[in-house]
Amino acid sequence: MEQEGVTLEELKKKMADFAKERDWDQFHSPRNLLLALVGEVGELSEIFQWKGEVPRGLPGWEDEEKQHLGEELSDVLLYLVRLSDICGVDLGKAALRKMELNAIKYPVKLCKGSSQKHTQFNGDSGDTAGKDQGH
Template sequence: MADETMTVAQLRQAMQQFVDERDWRQFHTPKNLAMSLAIEAAEVMEHFQWLDPTEASEYTLDPARREAVADEIADVCCYLLSLVNALNLDLTDAVLAKLVKNARKYPADQFRGRSR
């Protein structure tokens, strides 16, 4: 599995190469990328919109559905990586910093097993 061997930096570079080969950097403004990211996330959500929890859990057991959902999730990731590139953010630093903030906001001993 590539998740085990490829770094975030390598994914960012691959995404930037894809964009640059098509001369799309001119269109990859933070506004456009943020909007596209939200649109693609909504396309993931659309697959599960009217399913009950059991149906949603079983939805991707069908290979065609699994591929369709994977494609939409990949689109979300591509736009996220492009947005990170456009803003020159360090994604790993941002995620780790947010986890620290969330750990303070939601201490495990107070929120374990709770959805709120």
């Protein structure tokens, strides 16, 4: 039976229970989780590495390829959720706040249809501490 949707809070609890049942909390330091997350991002990257530009919806991909992609995306998400939990960060709230900040940094009237960094269209002097664009 497939769930219709899952919250970050549910994932956080399931990951905490999963780690506790296996006595893995001792290994789940922020550093270790971050390194595991980076490793999973690498595995995710390998799926796309030699495919060139891939169109939305992944036309032409086999079901097995899409399943593998889903597994690697899930690994990244689960480590991210676990890392945020261990660090005491409410990931949902942090993501919503970041979207609000990005809306200010990238106002629709100045950036619609453009891939320019905010420093290129709003006259900022320099990058804000090297932060990403959020898109």
